[in-house]
Amino acid sequence: MRFYNTFSKSKEEFIPQNPPTVSFYTCGPTVYDYFHIGNARSFIMADVLRRYLEYKGFKVKFVMNLTDVDDRIIKKSIDEKKPSHVVSDFYANAFFEDINLLKIKPATVFPKATQHVSEMIEMIRELEERGVAYNVDGNVFYDVSKFTDYGKLSGKNIEELSAGARVEVNDNKKNPLDFALWKKAKEGEPSWDSPWGKGRPGWHIECSAMSSKHLGETIDIHAGGNDLIFPHHENEIAQSEAAHNHKFVKYWIHFGFLNINEEKMSKSLGNFLTAREILKKYSAEAIRLFFLQTYYGGPLNFSFNLLAAAEKGVEKIKNLAEKIESEIKKDDNIGLVPDFNIKYYYDEFEKVMDDDLNTPQACAVIFDFIRSANKIISETESLHVSFFIDLKKFLTETAENVFGIIHFEELYKKSAQLDGKLINLIIDLRTKLKKEKNFLLADSIRDELNKIGIELKDGKDSTTYKFK
Ligand SMILES: [Zn+2]
Structure with a gap:
């Protein structure tokens, strides 16, 4: 089996560290809103990759994190005048409902950021001790100049990346590419005690801390959307490798964007459709087939016509x-x-x-x-x-277990429901016939049903049936 590894920019033979076990981490949602159909593409493709590894006989330990402390959650909690955890719990539940509707297999573990703050603090301390993190008045930053491989995943060097970085005034960073590991608490925000005072973790450290806790310091596969390559995944590498001193990820696998009218679908551009909305009109199977009919790494343009064709x-x-x-x-x-x-x-x-x-x-x-x-x-x-x-x-082994585009059990349920409705309809008609004293036809219906394996029992007030 070969995969395109974003790190080496080539297709590589897949050899996990401890076969048949495969450790697989994928970046999950930030729970501040319903996820859009572009996010669904990444979740579904990760699900299919995991299912195919299982088809091949691997035992996959699949971890997907939930970012439940974040600027956007805090903003929403202020806008809606609700505590931050009420907002994140609500959208975490919505996320679980939606992935269930999309027939995505639940992860082995769904770690939440707020339940791993002590691990994150521990990792930041480690980075500080090693001299790659610095504290500016309660904000702790990662010093990218100390990590020689910085930029390797995205294929850029520090100078190129710095040229494109937004320079924010007043944040006292040494280099515009340095990123926050720990953010000093502001009034009314969720916060935790730490060696640097009250605050909360930055986004990138979450994935480094949670992946090493649940999958170990080197993981086989790390997946996510293309938009996470820089800076998120680049930063995860910098943190994990500086803290642990060995390779963080063997295979980096990235999923292409879902575009809409040739533009990337995103919350910030406002050009998105939620998975929920799409699921009202199209089956999960059709949505999955629509994604599967395009190579996972390339862009895909969203189209209702293609969804209808998939249906x-x-x-x-x-x-x-x-x-x-x-x-x-x-x-x-x-x-x-x-x-x-x-x-x-x-x-x-x-x-x-x-x-x-x-x-x-x-x-x-x-x-x-x-x-x-x-x-x-x-x-x-x-x-x-x-x-x-x-x-x-x-x-069952291919279309159902790997792709999730057919579900035999449901077919069975549906046809059983339909059978029941049809038999009850016949029973009602037969009751009418008996009332009209048309016993000949009523008896013949009972005998014909009997021949195809359905036995009617006439009770005092009603007729019941059973399969023979
Ligand atoms: Zn991540």
Whole structure:
């Protein structure tokens, strides 16, 4: 398996430190608002990468942090006149609801920043002792000039980066690129006691402290959106490597932006749609398929037309899945076992996924599989149940378990609900017939239902049914 590593800027063979375990960290949300569909792209692609590693037999320890103390949360808490933790709890819950609706598997751990402040303080002390952090009147900064590799991930040197940095007056930093590790408390803000006085941690130190606590000092995969490469991930490297003195991350994997009208979708530009809004009109499966049909690292333009096309794609998978379920129920063991090379599809799926998670190609393999299966079904009178069991196994292992674009269980639930509604409808009609003394037709309905495995029981006031 090979991935494009942002650090080396090349595709590299994936070799985790302690196979079959894979430690995987991804930057989670800052919980001050509902997340937008651009954020959903990163969360879903990280989810698919994790699921594919599990498909390959790895045991993935997947950690996604929640930033629950931040300038934007504080601003919202002032605007809404609510305590900061009320705002962050509300949006943390909304985040969990939304990822559940998007069928994203929960992380092994979802650490919250406010529950790891002591670890962050410890790490900042370590950096201060090593001479890479300095305290200016209760604000502690990281001195980027002390970290020779600074800029390696983003591929820039300190001079280039400094030229583009915004120089803020009055913050007393030595270098405009130096960043806050600890922010002195302001009136009314959430704060914690520390060796530098009351304050709160900076954003970057959160990820360094939480990843080392939950995954160790060197992690296999660190993922996140492209916009986090600089400065966030660059700063995480500077902090973790200066504090621990060895490599922080083996593979850096970054997801492309979701653009809208050729512009990056973002909260600050105000050109965003929340995942919640989109989920009212499109299924989670369609949203996932829409993302999977583009290479994860490249940009993708948001389009309702493409979402609608993805919904049609999902319908195709569902139609076949429903056919499979009904055929498995029939359990035909005398029909034809067709010549269908299922191994070819597994091989193709793995070949393209192993090559830097080529999900658009892998989707093409799945749709090719569906076309071939449908062709056999339409051309063959009677097929052996083992054929349908094989089809279900392939779709479950790829389209369901890795991509999350079909869910057999739900199909079952839905069709069971529909069955129940239809049977009750027939029972009501039959009751009317009996009232009209049309016993002949009423009895014949009962007998016909019996033949297809549904037994009616006429009680005193009502009729119930059960499957035989
Ligand atoms: Zn992070």
